[in-house]
Amino acid sequence: MTNYDSSFAREVFENVDYGEEIKMCMQCGVCAASCPLSMQMDYSPRKIFLMIRAGKREEVLNSNAIMLCTSCYSCKVRCPRGIPVIDVMHGLANYAIRQGYVPRKYTATFGSEFWKQIYRLGRIDEKDLSRRYFFSDGFVQGIKNTLEMVDMGITMFLHRRMKPLPERPIKGIKGLRKMLDKAAQMGKGGASAS
Ligand code: SF4
Ligand code: SF4
Known part of the structure; x- marks a missing residue:
């Protein structure tokens, strides 16, 4: 059985711009399928959100995915839950840099x-x-x-x-x-x- 660690999720909810929006994610994968850069990303946006909830702090903040987003907005317009995926990705990139991580x-x-x-x-x-x-x-x-x-x-x-x-x-x-x-x-x- 997987032991989930919610401390990183709380950190994201409290410190990352739009971080709380992740709570609404139902893991449908539409954002991952819509993202033109998902093949280059080590983790898709959907997976990044799952990893945040699973407490994978180092993996998320070191991920190239959060730095690769080109703001094409495909994910934001298609997410059935209306989650501003792009804003969360940029929020995570900004937070990673502020925390001294330089993913790319x-x-x-x-x-x-x-x-x-x-x-x-x-x-x-x-x-x-x-x-x-x-x-x-x-x-x-x-x-x-x-x-x-x-x-x-x-x-x-x-x-x-x-x-x-x-x-x-x-x-x-x-x-x-x-x-x-x-x-x-x-x-x-x-x-x-x-
Ligand atoms: S499209 Fe929205 S609800 Fe579906 S996985 Fe992506 S963020 Fe979550
Ligand atoms: S806005 Fe960023 S994360 Fe969303 S589909 Fe475009 S490149 Fe991918």
Whole structure:
């Protein structure tokens, strides 16, 4: 007989945005069948919800599934119980990061560098973003990553998708930063001045 541990479920209900919605899940599997990324996920949304109730804290917070969600909304519109599956998945990803879990290290690194650029420039400088991302694991790995992507870089330059000179901040960057600071204060944004 399985011994269920409800402590993680309580933690989720109390701390994760939309976490309490999981109580309504009847394990029908419609969300899993609707999710275009379920083949890439280690656990489907349905299984994630079951694991939360079974107390599988480490497995859930380390899962790639909660970081892979692309916000396509298929699960939310099809769930017969009206559970906002997408919001729960994002809530879990946010909670995992706040707890020091980084389920998809490279996604988190990319996201962090992306947000720093938005805060600094109000736009993305592909050259700088790629450099910071490629070299996040050290110089040698950075050279390997760069060589792997060199063809794409050349294509982007040729199609003017990447400019040779550094990008400048957009007009109104101060106003944008104020908005991002406010959003961060409200707990809804990930940007910071760092
Ligand atoms: S579709 Fe809704 S009720 Fe069905 S498994 Fe997914 S979350 Fe649960
Ligand atoms: S919103 Fe996320 S979890 Fe839901 S179906 Fe789309 S990718 Fe899957």
